Each structure stands twice: as structure tokens, then as C-alpha cells.
Amino acid sequence: MATMNVSAQDEQDKWLADASSLVKQYAFYMKRALDDNNLREALKQGSLMLGELRTIALSPQKYYELYMQVWNELRHLEAFFGEEARHGKSNLELYELVQHAGNILPRLYLLITVGVVYIKSKDGAAKDVLKDLVEMAKGVQQPIHGLFLRTYLSQASKTLLPDTGSEYEGNGGNVNDAVEFVLQNFTEMNKLWVRMQHGGGNRDRERREKERRELRDLVGKNLLVLTQLEGMTLDLYKGTVLPRVLEQVINCKDDIAQPYLLDALIQVFPDEFHVQTLDAFLEACPLLKPTVKIGNVLASLMERLASSARDNPEIVAQFVAVEAFGKLSAGCKSIIASQPSMDAHDRLQMHAALMGFVTAVHRDRLDYVDDVLGACADALNAPGGGDEKDSKENSSDERVDRGGIDGGAEDAGPPMIVSDQKGVRQLHALLTVPLDTYDVVSVLGLSNYPRVMSLLQPANLRQMAMTIVKSVIREPEGAVSDATQAETLFRFISVLIKDREGVAEEVDEEDFEEEQNAVARLVHALQSGDSDTQYRLLVASRKHFGQGGPRRLKHTLPPLAHEAMRLGRSLLARARADSGSGDSGAAAAAAAATGPMGPALKKILQFLHQTISALAAAPVSRHEPAMRLFLEAAQLADASGMEPVAYEFFERAMTIYEDEISDSAAQRSALSCVVGALHSCVGFTAESRESLVHKTTAYSARLLKKPDQVRAVSDCAHLFWGPDGVDGAARDATSTVTCLKKALKIAGGVQQASLGGVGGGGGDALRLFIEVLNKYLYFFERGCPGVDASILQGLLEIINGELAGEEHGVAPDIQAYYGATVRHIKHQKLKGGEIGARYQAISL
Amino acid sequence: MDLTYAAGPTQRTAVVKSDQGSLDTLPLFTDGDTVAGTVHISPAPGKRVDHLGVKIEVLGQIELYFDRGNAYDFVSLVREVMTPGELVSPTSVPFEFKDVQLPHETYQGINVRLRYAVRVTMQRSYGNTVAQEFRFLVRNAGIPPQLDGPGIKMEVGIEDCLHIEFEYAKAKYHLKDVVVGKIFFLLVRIKIKHMEVEIRRRESTGSGPNTYNESETIAKYEVMDGAPVRGESIPVRLFLSPYDLTPTYKNVSDRFSVKYYLNLVLVDEEDRRYFKQQEITLYRHEL
CATH class of the missing domain: 2.60.40.640 (Immunoglobulin-like)
Structure with missing residues (x-):
């Protein structure tokens, strides 16, 4: 096949070369005759030259090359014709003389060439000459010959039309004559062009279509000439040009010509014209061949109108005045009715363009968006038209109305599921445009939105759901502010929230993560100013997330818990503000629990309990976050005065610690969380508190690594010395000191171990000493009995000794740490007051 | 002498x-x-x-x-x-x-x-x-014949193959006249390559059994290139002046006659010719 093509190509080249050299030769003799002012000979040679254009062997492209060559040579002849003194004939005589040529193609080229001179001289009225030329050109029915001949006519006459304001206007006719001429030439060219399609078997069809596409601009240029006429007015366009062009388009019944010409029409004429002639244009669309992708054409019209509305807001009023939207949408409908076999993505493209139009022109008309979606859903037989929709809308008026309109589409067939890539993209775009333009919640509330969305395949639905999620996240806070909206939203994104029943889906891990993260962020977008509503939002989210399975829960539950916590805290703040009690402390907590916010807080804590338990119970382990959440919830419970609840939360957290956290570093950091949480709690009974503290210190002492033990144990000291100024905080100095001593002891053990040659431990011990020193300082400052200057002094000496004894120098970070500690001590000494006085006892 | x-x-x-x-x-x-x-x-x-x-x-x-x-x-x-x-x-x-x-x-x-x-x-x-x-x-300039007489109009065809109607504005022409006409295609099932109008002269001599007819083609004038489709109408404009024509002679001294015909010829892609002849009367309106 390839070799055949190559040889066909070679053959074409050869034919062109032959013809071209003959043209050159005849042109040479012609020009010589012109030099001699020998008209007869010049015409003879010119005819011979033009005779080369009679070939039927060349492809359109090669023919074009030949045509251009001849065209150039004809300029000489035209110049000669223009100089009467050289040939002695009047223009009319010349006009007759060239018609003596026996072959039609050369004859007509010559006739046009003389005709140009004839019009220029104004001896002949432009309209008459042009009319004669365009009429005589009918003799050429060979498509390629005819197309190029008429192109020659069109080119040659472009500046000679009796256009408004042209020098040929008046005697030469007026713009109507010009239009008539161009239209006639256009019509004939189109007929020839369409005819190329026929004749010859199916074998060459592809080649023919390719050739036709190469030639289409020859036809389309006529439309360009029309728009360039000075005298082209809306009335002329509406009354003459458009009807004639449409008539030709419809009658030619050609798959290539119909969309091309309509598109050309759309592109070359100004938008003002289109706006005023929408009816005619749209009426023509359903009359095209069913195989023509008219959707594309209409889409391109709507896109063009939309973009003009964006660029030029003034035109919008015109759109409104002519009810452009109603017409366009009716147009889409009738096209779909006329082309039952239209592809899904063509239908989509059309509606996507219509959507683009609505968003560009009618930013304030969300109902139009719904109309477009509804039309699109109907066009693709999406379920939910007619009755289902009615039941949801609950309005009997509406039902009658809808039933009347949509009645026909209901039983049109099964829904067209859009699965090809192009269609999906379009559907996606159709659904996204309104999200970008209007506020998400309102869009999601449109009755037809889910219908359209139901056309997507699950895999593609995910993508769409992601788009929705992202749009919601992008919205300002409070976009989704009540449970109904949330329900709607979750319905749309259910594909992200839960697995489909009975279907195992392969989803890329990374995509999945990204999706779930987005969903997680969504939680924060659900915000209501009203706490009850906010709570309902959380419950609704929880309900939906709960169906997601462990893989999703680990992503979705934590933000939910955080949101709940936030709500709880804000309630608490309100409760305190209401009751006028202090910011913290057991009394305040108790007040909150019994105050008006109590039940709400309780509900939230219950919610938290459920949520975190679910997270903890998930097979895919999320123990650490769950534990931290428990701790946080415990603090909230404590602050709310719900001691048993707080205790339960601590229990749960510790159970997780015991059962699930085995990594030593994780254990260490978990413990510091526990200590932190417990430290701030004030509402526990002594018994509960002791139990919890005991467990914590036990965990600390059981840590695997000595340094960890040192840190954890020293942290535990805080458990016995609650925060300052808080009512109900622990004050157990003895236990505090015990903890610190124990820590120091373990640190000493570390030091011994390093001296024992285990190696490299010296620095560690030093660091630990400094850390413990800092703990001591903390309690020293707070005036904890039992932590006195002598202990500190001793510790400082140990450290200094270590520093001095370090053979290999001390790591810079340790030095810096120690330096900072010392600076702190100095600073405190200078501070004066009670603390300063206490520090004075320490000498450095 | x-x-x-x-x-x-x-x-x-x-x-x-x-x-x-x-x-x-x-x-x-x-x-x-x-x-x-x-x-x-x-x-x-x-x-x-x-x-x-x-x-x-x-x-x-x-x-x-x-x-x-x-x-x-x-x-x-x-x-x-x-x-x-x-x-x-x-x-x-x-x-x-x-x-x-x-x-x-x-x-x-x-x-x-x-x-x-x-x-x-x-x-x-x-x-x-x-x-x-x-x-x-x-040479004798003839009295111009009645010009308001009907032109030539005729429908011809080959069943299910080709059907055309042709029309010439006049049936009588002077020697510097122009033949103006139109060919209307009603049905085209053959692949036409081109169409031409010929001017043919028929000379008959003798009488009775000794009649000799000789035809010759004086002019060939291509009026269409390529194949038309149904509904197409092709204009004809043929100037007679370039050709060596004489008036129509009828029965000159019982010895001979000279008649002229317009012959419309369609040639298909296999070079088959389809034609229809119509007599026209030529006259001399000036010397």
C-alpha cells in the first residue's frame, strides 16, 4: 500500500511537471506575441496554456499549483487587454472575440480576464458583466475545473463588486447585485464541491474526502467576501444571505459541506447578526443530514456567542431581548429529536456549550442551568425524568407541567452511559462549569444535577465527585451549613465515601489517598453558626463516613473528631461566658456540666466516643491518632465537668497504649501526650486521678531505653504538680521530688553505663542531666517544696564535672543547651522579686 | 486579355x-x-x-x-x-x-x-x-425571415439513461449571429465527459435515385466540461461569425441544396457520442 502511494505521488509529480513545463512554453510564446501586439496569436497561445488546466489527472493540490502558475501568466494578458491602443479592439469586441475559443475552460478563463478589464473601463456595467460570467461558468461541471475557475472569478471580481461606496456602484448595480453574484458563485461552487463526493466507488472514498477537505476553503471564501462587503447589513444578511446560504446547505445534503458551511457562517459573520437570526439558523439545523454532527456546529455557535458575551457585555442585552437562551435550548432539543442516532458525546458537547452560554450570559439564572441539565439528562435518557422527579418536588402544579413537557422523552430508551473518554470529559465539563460559576450548594440542589451525574460510570464518577469536593472546599466557609445540604452533598460524592455494593474496585493507592484527604478536608467546610446544626452536620457526616470501611475511616474520622472537639470547645466557651465562671478549673467545669450547655456537651462527648472508638477499632491501625484523640476528648470532658467520661477516655487511651503501641519512640511520645493531657485535667476525684497517674508513672518506668525512661519519669513529675492558678490542680510535692530523683538516678545509670565502656554514652548522660536540671528549675521556680537550691547546686556540679571530664569535647548542641540553661539561671537571678531571691541561692 | x-x-x-x-x-x-x-x-x-x-x-x-x-x-x-x-x-x-x-x-x-x-x-x-x-x-442578402417565430425547444433522451431538454432562442440566424440556448439536464445516468455544439452542413446534390448527400462539420464548440447532475442547466452562446458559413440554400435550380444543423453532442467517458441534430436556417442579412 505504501509503495503504491509513493508511486502515485511520483506520478502526480511527473504530471504536474509536464503540464507546468508546457504552460511555461505557451506562456513564453504568448508573451512574445504580446510584445508584438499580436492579439490573435496571444489569444491562441493563451488558450493553449489554459488548455493545460483541462487535465483531470492531477490531485487538487497539484492542480492548485498549476492554477497558480497559470494565474500569474494571465496577469500579462490582462494588462495587455487593458491597453486598447496595443490591440485596437474595444472591450466589447474583445469580450466577443475571446468567446470564439473552441474549448470551454480556456474560453471562460479568457472571458473572465477580459471581463475584469471590461468592468474596470466602466464600458460594461459591473452587474451585467459579472452576471454573465457567473452564468457562463456553469458550462464547467467538472468539479475541480469548476471550483478553480470560479475561484478565479471570485478573486478577479473581488474589487469590482458594485458594493456600497465602491466606484462600480450606480451604473454597475448596487450591493444587492454584488450579493447576488457572490451567492450565485457560492452556490455553484458548493454544488461542484459536493459533487466530488459522488461518482467512483467506496474504494476511493477516503481519498476523495481528503481532497474535498483540501478544497473547502475555496467554497468558504465566498462567505468571507460577503462579510467584507461594505453594504452588508443585518437586513441584507437576514433577508437574503442567510436564507440563501441555509437553503444551499440544507439542499446539498452533504456530510462535509453542511457542518463546514454552517461553521464558516458562524465564524465569518458578526455576532450581532447571529443573535438576530437565531431562529432561522436553528430552524435549519434539524433539517440537516442525520449523520452530520450538527451538535458540533451548534456548540461552536454557542461558544462563540458565549465568548462574545464575555468580551462585550453590551451584547448580553441583545441576547436577552431575543430570548437567545430559550431559542438555543429549543434548538438543541429539536436537533436531538431529529437525529435519534446522535452520539452521546455530541449531545453532551451541545449541552456543555449551552451551559457555557448560560454561564456567560445569564450569571443570575440558576434555573437556566437546571433547564440545561434537565435537557441534557433527557437527551441522554437519564433516569429520573418525569415521575420520579415529581415525587421529589412534591408539587402538583409542577407535575402537570413537567409531565406535559417531558412526556415524550420518558420511554425513549435506556440511559446512555457515557464511558468514552471524550464523552466523559464533556460530561465532566458540563457538570463543572456551573460549580465554578454559581455557588456549589445551589448547583447541587438543582433537581437535574444528579440525573446528569448518574450518566457517569463509577470510575469517572469518582473524578466528578472529586471536582465537587474541591469546589466545596474552595467555597468560603459556611457554604454547606445545614444537614439537608450536607446530605445532598454526600449523596453526590457517595462514590468516594463508600464502596459500591458487591463490586471490588481497583483504585490507584495514591488517587485513593488524595480522594480521602479531600473528603477529610470537606469536613471542615461543613460549618454552621448554630451549634445544634453543626452537631447535626457532624452526625450526618459520621453516618456517611461510617459506611466507608476502614480504609476510608482512618482518613475521614480524625477530622470529624477534631471538628466535634472544636464544637465542644466553643460550646464550653459559651457556657463559661454565660455562667460567668472562670476560664478553667474544676468549679468552672462543674458549672458547665450542669449549665444549659450540659446536654449538648454530653452529646458531643458521646459522639466523640463513638467516633474515636470506631477509629481505634478499625482493622487498619490508626492507634496513635486514636489515642491522642481520646486524650484530647478526655480533656474536653474534664473541662466540661464530666469526670466519669474523662476517666473513660483516659482508660481507652491507656488501653490502646498498652495493647497497640509497641515502638519505643512511639511509646515515648504517646506517654508525653498522656502526661500532658492528664496534667491539665482538674476534675478527677482523687481516686481516679491516682489510678491514672499511677499507671502513667508505671508506663514511664517501663520504657525500654534508659534515656526515654529519664525523660518520661521526669515528665511524670508534672502529674503531681498541676498547672498554676487552676482550681483543683494537684499539689503533691513529695511525689514530684520522688519522680525527679528517680529520673536523676536513671540518668546516673546511663552515665555509669557509658563509663563502663559501652561507648558514646557520655554525651547522652550529659544531655539527660541537663534535661533533668531544667525540670528541677521548673519546679524550683514554681516553689515546689523539696526542690531547693542545694539540689540544683549539686546537679550543676555534676554537670560541670561531666563537661570538664569529657575527653573528646562536648557536642555543640549540648554545649548550647547547657549554655542556654545557665543563661536562664543568670537571667532569673537578676529578675529580682520572689523568684530572683530564690535563685540567689544558686551559685554558678 | x-x-x-x-x-x-x-x-x-x-x-x-x-x-x-x-x-x-x-x-x-x-x-x-x-x-x-x-x-x-x-x-x-x-x-x-x-x-x-x-x-x-x-x-x-x-x-x-x-x-x-x-x-x-x-x-x-x-x-x-x-x-x-x-x-x-x-x-x-x-x-x-x-x-x-x-x-x-x-x-x-x-x-x-x-x-x-x-x-x-x-x-x-x-x-x-x-x-x-x-x-x-x-452574394445575396436575403430578406430577413420572420424573427418572431418560435425558437427550437425539444426534449430528447434515452430511456433511463439520459434525458435532456434543449432550447435555442431562434431557429433562424444570420451569418454574424449568435446562437443562444440552454441545455437542461432532466436525467443523467451516464458519465458525461463533455458536451459540444457542432455546426454541420449538409449538401444534397442530384435528384431521385441519384441524390448524393454530403455532411461536414464546420464548427465544434465545447459548451460543457465534466458531468452535470440532474437539474443542471448549461448555457450555450455560440458566435457564428468565425465560421465559413453560407446561407441555407434550398433546391438551387433543382440541382442542389445546402442545409445547416446544430448538432448537440454529448461524449461519455468511454467516448460514446450521444447527439441530436436540429436544422437551423441561415440567411445573409448584409453583404
Whole structure:
């Protein structure tokens, strides 16, 4: 096949070369005759030259090359014709003389060439000459010959039309004559062009279509000439040009010509014209061949109108005045009715363009968006038209109305599921445009939105759901502010929230993560100013997330818990503000629990309990976050005065610690969380508190690594010395000191171990000493009995000794740490007051 | 021997193609003209010539080629311009034929020719008779026929194959006229390559069983390139002036007729020709 093509190509080249050299030769003799002012000979040679254009062997492209060559040579002849003194004939005589040529193609080229001179001289009225030329050109029915001949006519006459304001206007006719001429030439060219399609078997069809596409601009240029006429007015366009062009388009019944010409029409004429002639244009669309992708054409019209509305807001009023939207949408409908076999993505493209139009022109008309979606859903037989929709809308008026309109589409067939890539993209775009333009919640509330969305395949639905999620996240806070909206939203994104029943889906891990993260962020977008509503939002989210399975829960539950916590805290703040009690402390907590916010807080804590338990119970382990959440919830419970609840939360957290956290570093950091949480709690009974503290210190002492033990144990000291100024905080100095001593002891053990040659431990011990020193300082400052200057002094000496004894120098970070500690001590000494006085006892 | 016409340089002339193909310029007369002039007779220098008288004839002859030597003289006027005697020096003798009937035009056909000549004959008692012919042309502008008569309009076709309707504005044309018409395609099932209009001349000579018909194509004029589709109408505009045409001659002295036809020919891609002939009447409206 390839070799055949190559040889066909070679053959074409050869034919062109032959013809071209003959043209050159005849042109040479012609020009010589012109030099001699020998008209007869010049015409003879010119005819011979033009005779080369009679070939039927060349492809359109090669023919074009030949045509251009001849065209150039004809300029000489035209110049000669223009100089009467050289040939002695009047223009009319010349006009007759060239018609003596026996072959039609050369004859007509010559006739046009003389005709140009004839019009220029104004001896002949432009309209008459042009009319004669365009009429005589009918003799050429060979498509390629005819197309190029008429192109020659069109080119040659472009500046000679009796256009408004042209020098040929008046005697030469007026713009109507010009239009008539161009239209006639256009019509004939189109007929020839369409005819190329026929004749010859199916074998060459592809080649023919390719050739036709190469030639289409020859036809389309006529439309360009029309728009360039000075005298082209809306009335002329509406009354003459458009009807004639449409008539030709419809009658030619050609798959290539119909969309091309309509598109050309759309592109070359100004938008003002289109706006005023929408009816005619749209009426023509359903009359095209069913195989023509008219959707594309209409889409391109709507896109063009939309973009003009964006660029030029003034035109919008015109759109409104002519009810452009109603017409366009009716147009889409009738096209779909006329082309039952239209592809899904063509239908989509059309509606996507219509959507683009609505968003560009009618930013304030969300109902139009719904109309477009509804039309699109109907066009693709999406379920939910007619009755289902009615039941949801609950309005009997509406039902009658809808039933009347949509009645026909209901039983049109099964829904067209859009699965090809192009269609999906379009559907996606159709659904996204309104999200970008209007506020998400309102869009999601449109009755037809889910219908359209139901056309997507699950895999593609995910993508769409992601788009929705992202749009919601992008919205300002409070976009989704009540449970109904949330329900709607979750319905749309259910594909992200839960697995489909009975279907195992392969989803890329990374995509999945990204999706779930987005969903997680969504939680924060659900915000209501009203706490009850906010709570309902959380419950609704929880309900939906709960169906997601462990893989999703680990992503979705934590933000939910955080949101709940936030709500709880804000309630608490309100409760305190209401009751006028202090910011913290057991009394305040108790007040909150019994105050008006109590039940709400309780509900939230219950919610938290459920949520975190679910997270903890998930097979895919999320123990650490769950534990931290428990701790946080415990603090909230404590602050709310719900001691048993707080205790339960601590229990749960510790159970997780015991059962699930085995990594030593994780254990260490978990413990510091526990200590932190417990430290701030004030509402526990002594018994509960002791139990919890005991467990914590036990965990600390059981840590695997000595340094960890040192840190954890020293942290535990805080458990016995609650925060300052808080009512109900622990004050157990003895236990505090015990903890610190124990820590120091373990640190000493570390030091011994390093001296024992285990190696490299010296620095560690030093660091630990400094850390413990800092703990001591903390309690020293707070005036904890039992932590006195002598202990500190001793510790400082140990450290200094270590520093001095370090053979290999001390790591810079340790030095810096120690330096900072010392600076702190100095600073405190200078501070004066009670603390300063206490520090004075320490000498450095 | 020589001959000059009375009108001298103002004598009308016309150019015709001779048998040999060269172009001759000959004096031109029309029916009812007076043929007058002067005959110049010059004997060879220094010789005397005895003769039995000199006569001048105006001849109009029809010659059929298959019957040569049996020319039919439809005009034969004789004048005795010199009585028998002796010629010693160049002598010029005037002659005049008043209002001569020249009913037919000069015609050079395939099987027939119609010619006019002035023949000068000197009869001699011994030796050969000296005779010389001076050809002239006759053209007669016809009375323009009724022009408002119907044109030619006709529907022709081959069943299920080709159906056309053609229309010529007129059936009668003068020789510098233009044939204007239209071909309308009602049905096209053949692959037409091109279409042309031919002008054909048919010359019939003789009569009865001895009738000879000769046709020749005077002009071929392509009016369409490529294949039309149904509903297409193709314009025809054919200028007659470039072609060597004569008026239609009907039954000239019962000897011959010349008729003209427009022949519409369609050629298909296999070079088959489909044609339809229509007679047209040609006339001369000026000399």
C-alpha cells in the first residue's frame, strides 16, 4: 500500500511537471506575441496554456499549483487587454472575440480576464458583466475545473463588486447585485464541491474526502467576501444571505459541506447578526443530514456567542431581548429529536456549550442551568425524568407541567452511559462549569444535577465527585451549613465515601489517598453558626463516613473528631461566658456540666466516643491518632465537668497504649501526650486521678531505653504538680521530688553505663542531666517544696564535672543547651522579686 | 486579355478560399447589379491577329462533380463586342450587362459548385479560339425571415439513461449571429465527459435515385466540461461569425441544396457520442 502511494505521488509529480513545463512554453510564446501586439496569436497561445488546466489527472493540490502558475501568466494578458491602443479592439469586441475559443475552460478563463478589464473601463456595467460570467461558468461541471475557475472569478471580481461606496456602484448595480453574484458563485461552487463526493466507488472514498477537505476553503471564501462587503447589513444578511446560504446547505445534503458551511457562517459573520437570526439558523439545523454532527456546529455557535458575551457585555442585552437562551435550548432539543442516532458525546458537547452560554450570559439564572441539565439528562435518557422527579418536588402544579413537557422523552430508551473518554470529559465539563460559576450548594440542589451525574460510570464518577469536593472546599466557609445540604452533598460524592455494593474496585493507592484527604478536608467546610446544626452536620457526616470501611475511616474520622472537639470547645466557651465562671478549673467545669450547655456537651462527648472508638477499632491501625484523640476528648470532658467520661477516655487511651503501641519512640511520645493531657485535667476525684497517674508513672518506668525512661519519669513529675492558678490542680510535692530523683538516678545509670565502656554514652548522660536540671528549675521556680537550691547546686556540679571530664569535647548542641540553661539561671537571678531571691541561692 | 470593371476601385470585393486553399480576392456582385467594364485585348507585340469576332458572356453555372463537363448554365448572357477583323495593337472594348439576374450565390461545395464568370471569347478562323474567364462572386442578402417565430425547444433522451431538454432562442440566424440556448439536464445516468455544439452542413446534390448527400462539420464548440447532475442547466452562446458559413440554400435550380444543423453532442467517458441534430436556417442579412 505504501509503495503504491509513493508511486502515485511520483506520478502526480511527473504530471504536474509536464503540464507546468508546457504552460511555461505557451506562456513564453504568448508573451512574445504580446510584445508584438499580436492579439490573435496571444489569444491562441493563451488558450493553449489554459488548455493545460483541462487535465483531470492531477490531485487538487497539484492542480492548485498549476492554477497558480497559470494565474500569474494571465496577469500579462490582462494588462495587455487593458491597453486598447496595443490591440485596437474595444472591450466589447474583445469580450466577443475571446468567446470564439473552441474549448470551454480556456474560453471562460479568457472571458473572465477580459471581463475584469471590461468592468474596470466602466464600458460594461459591473452587474451585467459579472452576471454573465457567473452564468457562463456553469458550462464547467467538472468539479475541480469548476471550483478553480470560479475561484478565479471570485478573486478577479473581488474589487469590482458594485458594493456600497465602491466606484462600480450606480451604473454597475448596487450591493444587492454584488450579493447576488457572490451567492450565485457560492452556490455553484458548493454544488461542484459536493459533487466530488459522488461518482467512483467506496474504494476511493477516503481519498476523495481528503481532497474535498483540501478544497473547502475555496467554497468558504465566498462567505468571507460577503462579510467584507461594505453594504452588508443585518437586513441584507437576514433577508437574503442567510436564507440563501441555509437553503444551499440544507439542499446539498452533504456530510462535509453542511457542518463546514454552517461553521464558516458562524465564524465569518458578526455576532450581532447571529443573535438576530437565531431562529432561522436553528430552524435549519434539524433539517440537516442525520449523520452530520450538527451538535458540533451548534456548540461552536454557542461558544462563540458565549465568548462574545464575555468580551462585550453590551451584547448580553441583545441576547436577552431575543430570548437567545430559550431559542438555543429549543434548538438543541429539536436537533436531538431529529437525529435519534446522535452520539452521546455530541449531545453532551451541545449541552456543555449551552451551559457555557448560560454561564456567560445569564450569571443570575440558576434555573437556566437546571433547564440545561434537565435537557441534557433527557437527551441522554437519564433516569429520573418525569415521575420520579415529581415525587421529589412534591408539587402538583409542577407535575402537570413537567409531565406535559417531558412526556415524550420518558420511554425513549435506556440511559446512555457515557464511558468514552471524550464523552466523559464533556460530561465532566458540563457538570463543572456551573460549580465554578454559581455557588456549589445551589448547583447541587438543582433537581437535574444528579440525573446528569448518574450518566457517569463509577470510575469517572469518582473524578466528578472529586471536582465537587474541591469546589466545596474552595467555597468560603459556611457554604454547606445545614444537614439537608450536607446530605445532598454526600449523596453526590457517595462514590468516594463508600464502596459500591458487591463490586471490588481497583483504585490507584495514591488517587485513593488524595480522594480521602479531600473528603477529610470537606469536613471542615461543613460549618454552621448554630451549634445544634453543626452537631447535626457532624452526625450526618459520621453516618456517611461510617459506611466507608476502614480504609476510608482512618482518613475521614480524625477530622470529624477534631471538628466535634472544636464544637465542644466553643460550646464550653459559651457556657463559661454565660455562667460567668472562670476560664478553667474544676468549679468552672462543674458549672458547665450542669449549665444549659450540659446536654449538648454530653452529646458531643458521646459522639466523640463513638467516633474515636470506631477509629481505634478499625482493622487498619490508626492507634496513635486514636489515642491522642481520646486524650484530647478526655480533656474536653474534664473541662466540661464530666469526670466519669474523662476517666473513660483516659482508660481507652491507656488501653490502646498498652495493647497497640509497641515502638519505643512511639511509646515515648504517646506517654508525653498522656502526661500532658492528664496534667491539665482538674476534675478527677482523687481516686481516679491516682489510678491514672499511677499507671502513667508505671508506663514511664517501663520504657525500654534508659534515656526515654529519664525523660518520661521526669515528665511524670508534672502529674503531681498541676498547672498554676487552676482550681483543683494537684499539689503533691513529695511525689514530684520522688519522680525527679528517680529520673536523676536513671540518668546516673546511663552515665555509669557509658563509663563502663559501652561507648558514646557520655554525651547522652550529659544531655539527660541537663534535661533533668531544667525540670528541677521548673519546679524550683514554681516553689515546689523539696526542690531547693542545694539540689540544683549539686546537679550543676555534676554537670560541670561531666563537661570538664569529657575527653573528646562536648557536642555543640549540648554545649548550647547547657549554655542556654545557665543563661536562664543568670537571667532569673537578676529578675529580682520572689523568684530572683530564690535563685540567689544558686551559685554558678 | 484583361478585364477591368466599370466601378473601378469602388468595386466590392470579397475573399474566398480557392480550390487550392489560397485566398483569392474577387469582385462581388449581387442580384440585379449591372455588370459593366472594359475588356483589354493585347496581341503579342508585332503580331497581327485575325479574328472572327469577340464576345463577352456573363455565365452562371452549376457544376456537379460527378457530372463534370455537363455544367448547367442558369445564366448566360452574351454581347458581341467586336465584329470580325484584325487586331494590331492593344484594344479596349467596353461592355455592359444591365441589371443582371444573379439569383444564386456563389458556392463551393463538396460535390457541387456554383460559379459566376465573365467570359471573353475571341473566335478565330483557324487555330484555337481564345477564351478567358474572369470569376466573380455573387452574394445575396436575403430578406430577413420572420424573427418572431418560435425558437427550437425539444426534449430528447434515452430511456433511463439520459434525458435532456434543449432550447435555442431562434431557429433562424444570420451569418454574424449568435446562437443562444440552454441545455437542461432532466436525467443523467451516464458519465458525461463533455458536451459540444457542432455546426454541420449538409449538401444534397442530384435528384431521385441519384441524390448524393454530403455532411461536414464546420464548427465544434465545447459548451460543457465534466458531468452535470440532474437539474443542471448549461448555457450555450455560440458566435457564428468565425465560421465559413453560407446561407441555407434550398433546391438551387433543382440541382442542389445546402442545409445547416446544430448538432448537440454529448461524449461519455468511454467516448460514446450521444447527439441530436436540429436544422437551423441561415440567411445573409448584409453583404
